[in-house]
Amino acid sequence: xxxxxxxxxxxxxxxxxxxxxxxxxxxxxxxxxxxxxxxxxxxxxxxxxxxxxxxxxxxxxxxxxxxxxxxxxxxxxxxxxxxxxxxxxxxxxxxxxxxxxxxxxxxxxxxxxxxxxxxxxxxxxxxxxxxxxxxxxxxxxxxxxxxxxxxxxxxxxxxxxxxxxxxxxxxxxxxxxxxxxxxxxxxxxxxxxxxxxxxxxxxxxxxxxxxxxxxxxxxxxxxxxxxxxxxxxxxxxxxxxxxxxxxxxxxxxxxxxxxxxxxxxxxxxxxxxxxxxxxxxxxxxxxxxxxxxxxxxxxxxxxxxxxxxxxxxxxxx
Numbered sequence: 001x002x003x004x005x006x007x008x009x010x011x012x013x014x015x016x017x018x019x020x021x022x023x024x025x026x027x028x029x030x031x032x033x034x035x036x037x038x039x040x041x042x043x044x045x046x047x048x049x050x051x052x053x054x055x056x057x058x059x060x061x062x063x064x065x066x067x068x069x070x071x072x073x074x075x076x077x078x079x080x081x082x083x084x085x086x087x088x089x090x091x092x093x094x095x096x097x098x099x100x101x102x103x104x105x106x107x108x109x110x111x112x113x114x115x116x117x118x119x120x121x122x123x124x125x126x127x128x129x130x131x132x133x134x135x136x137x138x139x140x141x142x143x144x145x146x147x148x149x150x151x152x153x154x155x156x157x158x159x160x161x162x163x164x165x166x167x168x169x170x171x172x173x174x175x176x177x178x179x180x181x182x183x184x185x186x187x188x189x190x191x192x193x194x195x196x197x198x199x200x201x202x203x204x205x206x207x208x209x210x211x212x213x214x215x216x217x218x219x220x221x222x223x224x225x226x227x228x229x230x231x232x233x234x235x236x237x238x239x240x241x242x243x244x245x246x247x248x249x250x251x252x253x254x255x256x257x258x259x260x261x262x263x264x265x266x267x268x269x270x271x272x273x274x275x276x277x278x279x280x281x282x283x284x285x286x287x288x289x290x291x292x293x294x295x296x297x298x299x300x301x302x303x304x305x306x307x308x309x310x311x312x313x314x315x316x317x
Contacts, residue, residue, distance in 0.1 A: 048127075059280050097279075144190050
């Protein structure tokens with residue numbers, strides 16, 4: 001197993017833990033806004049956004065624990081059960097994040113579709129059908145990754161080039177060439193299927209927004225043509241979110257493939273770790289940047305914090 005200690009520098013460590021800390025804070029703020037500050041009944045879209053924030057919060061917390069064994073190894077804490085549990089739990093929440101993002105894109109495309117569209121019959125006010133679809137998609141998604149739970153082992157005293165590095169105390173056992181090809185094909189099919197579904201939903205939403213803009217230009221009132229409906233504003237926000245997701249997914253897949261070609265290069269491994277969590281850390285910022293209620297809430301909290309510290313400085317002087 002390749003030793004990664006040469007790359008345990010302060011810059012990489014600080015970057016990762018800063019990314020995790022920012023992601024945890026922003027996802028907590030987004031969750032607080034959705035489930036505590038909103039007085040009206042949660043729509044399916046808001047419910048999925050809240051679920052996405054909760055998933056990303058769990059994902060970043062688990063990654064923070066795993067990262068301690070990458071940068072600050074404490075071998076007495078890690079054994080095979082701990083390695084299997086944390087790594088597979090991380091895969092579970094990461095898979096849930098991908099499935100929620102994909103279904104969020106599809107759900108918003110259905111919500112925006114006109115009544116004459118064939119998608120109109122799938123419109124539901126209740127979130128239960130969407131949640132059932134999420135569970136089915138999540139189970140299918142994770143069934144492809146089930147071999148990871150068996151392959152993860154603790155490697156406190158083992159040094160073998162055949163093991164695949166995860167952390168200083170956890171590694172993945174090698175599998176046969178045939179099985180590796182089968183799982184690689186299934187993983188590739190799974191990723192491209194979900195990314196393709198998200199891309200098609202995004203394209204459909206862009207088409208509907210462009211059609212609405214052309215129709216609005218024919219109206220005589222400029223105020224009507226410039227004012228977007230709540231559904232259109234929500235669609236633009238989700239388009240920003242899912243477009244960022246697609247870009248980071250393609251980048252992650254490309255770097256992961258390069259890592260295999262370069263014989264598990266440790267530099268690429270750290271780049272993958274940073275890219276993997278950029279979506280979880282940045283997505284709440286994307287969602288909050290277009291929500292005026294969250295912006296007002298953050299400004300209020302920030303203003304009160306600044307006033308408190310200013311008052312403390314005056315008293316101390």
